[in-house]
Amino acid sequence: MNKEGAMMLLRREGVLAHVLGIAVFLFFSSQGVSAEKRTLRVFTNNSGIMIPVFKEFEKAHRGVEVAYETRAKGNELRNIMRLELANKRYFDVAVLNLNMDMADLVHEFKGKGFLPFRPRNIAAHALNEPEHYWTVIFTRRYALAYNTNAIQGRAPTFKDLMDGKYEFMLDPQNYAWLEGLIQCLGQDAAKDFLRKLFAGKLLLRKGNSVIAMLVIAGEAPVGMTIDHIVETFRKRGAPIAWNPDADPVIANVSVAMLGQGQNRDISKLFIEWLLSAEGQNIIEEQGVAGVRRTAQGPTCLVAPQAVSPEKWKAVYDEYRKILNIIP
The missing domain is CATH 3.40.190.10 (Periplasmic binding protein-like II)
Known part of the structure; x- marks a missing residue:
C-alpha cells in the first residue's frame, strides 16, 4: 500500500471511530447511563x-x-x-x-x-x-413485637403488659420512644403510663435488633423494637409480628x-x-x-422540639427513677 492509500485508510478509521463514539454516547444517553459512573x-x-x-x-x-x-x-x-x-x-x-x-x-x-x-x-x-x-x-414506627408461636390469636396490647399478662422487653436507653410518648400523651400522662407499664413483667435489654432476636428465641414473648426490624425477620420466616394498633404507636x-x-x-x-x-x-x-x-392505628409522630438540655436531663432522670435504674 502506498503512502497516499495508507493516509486515506487512517482517515477512514478516524471517521469510523468518531461515528462509533457518537453511537456509543447516544446509546448510553438513551438508556439514561453515562459511560463513566x-x-x-x-x-x-x-x-x-x-x-x-x-x-x-x-x-x-x-x-x-x-x-x-x-x-x-x-x-x-x-x-x-x-x-x-x-x-x-x-x-x-x-x-x-x-x-x-x-x-x-x-x-x-x-x-x-x-x-x-x-x-x-x-x-x-x-x-x-x-x-x-x-x-x-x-416513617419508622416503634413496634410492640411478639412471638407468633407463643401468642396466637389477638396481638398483645400495652394494657396486657400493664396487667402482667406477658413478660416483655424494653431498652432503657430508648429515649426517642420516651420523647414521643411525652409529646403524644403529655408529660404527666406519660409518667402515669410508664409507671403502670413498668409495674408489669419487665425485662431490660439493650438494642432494637437484639430485642427482636430475643423475642424470636423466646426469652420473652413480647418486646419493643422497630417496625422494619420485625418485618425483615418475618420475611425470613421467623416467628415474629407486631401490633400496629397498640395504643399509642410512637413514630419518627x-x-x-x-x-x-x-x-x-x-x-x-x-x-x-x-x-x-x-x-x-x-x-x-x-x-x-x-x-x-x-x-394505620393510633400513630403519634415525634416532632423536633427545642428543649433545654437541663429539662431533658430532668425528664430522663425521672424516667430512670420509674425504671428503678437510679434511686
Missing part, C-alpha cells in the same frame, strides 16, 4: 432500610453509584457531619431520622452545606421544612436533605426517585410506612 455521596443513619433502596436506585440509573456514610449514629453522626461541613467537604444528599439535633445542624448550615429543594413529587406533610431544606420520605420520620456537593443534578434526581411510586414501593418493602400511606 458518577458517585452520589450520601449520609444516612438508616442503613438497614436504605442500603436495599440504594441498590435499586443504582439498577434504575446505571450511570450512578451510591457511596454511603453510615459509620456512626446519633450525636456522633451529627458531629462528623458538622466537621465535614465546617471544612467544606460537601456531601450530595442526607437521609436521616429527623430530631432536634439534625434540625439544628441544617439551620446552622443553611446555604452553607445544605440547599433548599422542593421536589416535584413532594407529599404534603406537617413535618416538611417550610423553606424546603428537608422533605419527609418515610426520616427526611431527605439536599447537600452542596458537586452532583446536584443526580442528587435532585435521587430525592425525586425516593418520592416516586417506584421509590416509595421499594421503601415500604423494607417494612416502614411511605410518606403517602395513611397512618
Whole structure:
C-alpha cells in the first residue's frame, strides 16, 4: 500500500471511530447511563432500610453509584457531619431520622452545606421544612413485637403488659420512644403510663435488633423494637409480628436533605426517585410506612422540639427513677 492509500485508510478509521463514539454516547444517553459512573455521596443513619433502596436506585440509573456514610449514629453522626461541613467537604444528599439535633445542624448550615429543594413529587406533610431544606420520605414506627408461636390469636396490647399478662422487653436507653410518648400523651400522662407499664413483667435489654432476636428465641414473648426490624425477620420466616394498633404507636420520620456537593443534578434526581411510586414501593418493602400511606392505628409522630438540655436531663432522670435504674 502506498503512502497516499495508507493516509486515506487512517482517515477512514478516524471517521469510523468518531461515528462509533457518537453511537456509543447516544446509546448510553438513551438508556439514561453515562459511560463513566458518577458517585452520589450520601449520609444516612438508616442503613438497614436504605442500603436495599440504594441498590435499586443504582439498577434504575446505571450511570450512578451510591457511596454511603453510615459509620456512626446519633450525636456522633451529627458531629462528623458538622466537621465535614465546617471544612467544606460537601456531601450530595442526607437521609436521616429527623430530631432536634439534625434540625439544628441544617439551620446552622443553611446555604452553607445544605440547599433548599422542593421536589416535584413532594407529599404534603406537617413535618416538611417550610423553606424546603428537608422533605419527609418515610416513617419508622416503634413496634410492640411478639412471638407468633407463643401468642396466637389477638396481638398483645400495652394494657396486657400493664396487667402482667406477658413478660416483655424494653431498652432503657430508648429515649426517642420516651420523647414521643411525652409529646403524644403529655408529660404527666406519660409518667402515669410508664409507671403502670413498668409495674408489669419487665425485662431490660439493650438494642432494637437484639430485642427482636430475643423475642424470636423466646426469652420473652413480647418486646419493643422497630417496625422494619420485625418485618425483615418475618420475611425470613421467623416467628415474629407486631401490633400496629397498640395504643399509642410512637413514630419518627426520616427526611431527605439536599447537600452542596458537586452532583446536584443526580442528587435532585435521587430525592425525586425516593418520592416516586417506584421509590416509595421499594421503601415500604423494607417494612416502614411511605410518606403517602395513611397512618394505620393510633400513630403519634415525634416532632423536633427545642428543649433545654437541663429539662431533658430532668425528664430522663425521672424516667430512670420509674425504671428503678437510679434511686
